[in-house]
Amino acid sequence: MILYTDRLVLRPWQETDAENLYLYAKDPQIGPIAGWPPHQSVKQSAEIIRTIFMRDEVYAVTLKEDNLAIGLIGLSMSQDSNFPIGANDAEVSYWIGVPHWGKGLIPEAICEIIRHGFKNLKLDNLWCGYFQENQQSKIAQEKCGFKYYITLEPQFIELIDETKTQNISRITYSEWLNSK
Template structure:
């Protein structure tokens, strides 16, 4: 399944995306702020695609007319989420390569995922998290209607082997229904 926006096609990940994933994931400004380490080579990126990204409801962000993965957006549902949410709730996770920062692509993709989550997946609530030092992610979530819900202190991140402060935001189905879409 693919999801289309004005400027993007959100599609399933393919093994052939390993080169483009590595191109963006080797940048120190991308992974660590999102909670994962810098990729060391294309083989590591391929392994991440196979083991983490090739799952239901996880999409490669591509620009229309180009089939190059420039980021990721997708859902972790219920107990698969990075923090405690309801069984029929979804956590939206995302990142995008540095050359595409500041162009409004993440909010555009997130709005499409909000519609996907409530309409196609029939989820009850949508959640996002952002680490205390990731103001860009906070702004993207606010633009999409997510509201502050709680802060979790000293959360262990096994992927980075560190402890972080994470702010959790939420969008309920009723809030979404009341939004100007």
């Protein structure tokens, strides 16, 4: 499936996106705030595309004018979520390359994935997590109607060898419908 916004195309990942993924994912400002280490090579980025990104409901965030991957947005259905959620719920995950921060692109992508999740997939709730130090992510979620739900106990993130505290936010179908 391909999703469209005013400025973006959200499309399935392709192995040919590896160079662009590496361009952004090697930046130490990106991965650690999301719980993963910076990428070390184009080869590693290609492997991550093949083994993690090439699945249903995970999209490359691309600008309409060039179709080059600049970030990711996706839905992890209940059983694949990083925290316990309902059987007909999904977790929204996202990131975008540093040169594209502050342009409203991720909120635009989040709003579209919310629409898709509720309208097309008929989900009951959508959830997002953000580590407490990642205020940009908190703001993006709030812009799209997510509301703080709970703070999880600090957890050790093996991939980055750090302990972090995660806040969880949620938007229900009725909250989204009433915001229209």
